[in-house]
Amino acid sequence: MTAQSLPPAHRQLSLPADEQLHTVNARVVVARVAQIRAGLRAEAVAFARAEARRLSEELTGTAGVYVYEETFGTKDRLHFLIHLESLGSHYELVRRADESKQGQGPDEWNRLFTPGSVQETVLMPQxxxxxxxxxxxxxxxxxxxxxxxxxxxxxxxxxxxxxxxxxxxxxxxxxxxxxxxxxxxxxxxxxxxxxxxxxxxxxxxxxxxxxxxxxxxxxxxxxxxxxxxxxxxxxxxxxxxxxxxxxxxxxxxxxxxxxxxxxxxxxxxxxxxxxxxxxxxxxxxxx
The missing domain is CATH 3.30.70.100 (Alpha-Beta Plaits)
Known part of the structure; x- marks a missing residue:
């Protein structure tokens, strides 16, 4: 598969591209990084994709999530770009985590990713x-x-x-x-x-x-x-x-x-x- 044929991140979601938040139309971008536990790559990737879709579809216009891997660097390290309509949109993400069903919330993050590896950086357009x-x-x-x-x-x-x-x-x-x-x-x-x-x-x-x-x-x-x-x-x-x-x-x-x-x-x-x-x-x- 060539570089040109790799699908862009907007195809991770079922939403129309013009309804998705991204780095240029969002007012806040949260960059989250997490290291997959050894032996759990397939489960972690499936979980990451499902979480990105779930949050983006439940919070359309408020939050949107894409998932990436390092092109060169640490293998099995996932990067999530979480695009928010405002700083206050963070509360919606917290509420969704609190209300998450089995297999969706914090317990799955703890099981699939190395302890201490999940870190976030909050970025605001200059x-x-x-x-x-x-x-x-x-x-x-x-x-x-x-x-x-x-x-x-x-x-x-x-x-x-x-x-x-x-x-x-x-x-x-x-x-x-x-x-x-x-x-x-x-x-x-x-x-x-x-x-x-x-x-x-x-x-x-x-x-x-x-x-x-x-x-x-x-x-x-x-x-x-x-x-x-x-x-x-x-x-x-x-x-x-x-x-x-x-x-x-x-x-x-x-x-x-x-x-x-x-x-x-x-x-x-x-x-x-x-x-x-x-x-x-x-x-x-x-x-």
Whole structure:
């Protein structure tokens, strides 16, 4: 089976694709990872798929779940991307767990997965001015959260790009989803966020329909940790991404630009993140 023939994650569900929540239209993404116990792979995979379908169908429009495996990395480690309409949607997931039938709830998680391996990271789509950071005094005032007058709501990641929907890849239609994270230096937390967004949009505009990148902030975890979700059409697109960074002079200039202001000592993007904190993991939809 070739990379191109692997079914995308939206096919894990029976819902129409346009009714599913994913990384671009959700307002919160919970990344859950769990290591399957030795000898229980078949049962764990069946359970994971069934749970994803059950929750997505019972909570359509409120929550949606896709399941992935690591493309390269630790075998039998499952990744769940849980897409929520809001932070408050978490309570619906808790209620469903409390009301789960035999073979669906916490007892099955305990039986099928290695103790201590189930971990979650809460990701919120980044918007200008988030967490008290500065851009240029103008962009911060253009976010829906700033301009809104009612109850505060997180803007979905689709607001980070000007591309039309049919040119955007997300967790539901991508062949590979890469999770990249990096710890920002506190002194340059505003500059690091600007860099993260500019790099993401440069890829979106140069590889429409092939690679879409969106930026997220970690909540309830490590402060000032930036996350990129990089959605690839297929594994071969990784080479297109490398080619872009070698051959396109405008994209290359982003990496050699002085992102650190002169009054702070100057420097390229390399000084914006702590050494050794940038890491990637590639995920393939479970099939």
């Amino acid at each position: 918007f200008w001015g988030m967490y008290g950071t500065k851009v240029d005094g103008r962009l911060e005032k253009q976010s829906a959260l700033y301009r809104g007058t009612g109850a505060a709501a997180l803007p979905p990641a689709r607001e980070q790009t000007s591309l039309p929907p049919d040119s955007i890849l997300h967790s539901g239609n991508a062949g590979i989803v890469m999770l990249r994270r990096g710890q920002m230096a506190s002194e340059f937390r505003s500059e690091a966020r600007q860099f993260g967004r500019v790099v993401a949009e440069s890829i979106n505009k140069n590889l429409p329909g092939e690679c879409s990148v969106f930026v997220y902030e970690e909540a309830f975890g490590q402060a000032d940790q930036l996350h990129w979700l990089i959605h690839l059409k297929d594994i071969d697109t990784y080479m297109r991404l490398m080619e872009l960074h070698v051959r396109d002079e405008e994209v290359r200039e982003i990496y050699f630009r002085d992102w650190i202001p002169a009054e702070k000592g100057g420097g390229t993007w390399a000084g914006l993140f702590l050494d050794g904190t940038m890491s990637d993991v590639a995920l393939t939809p479970l099939h």
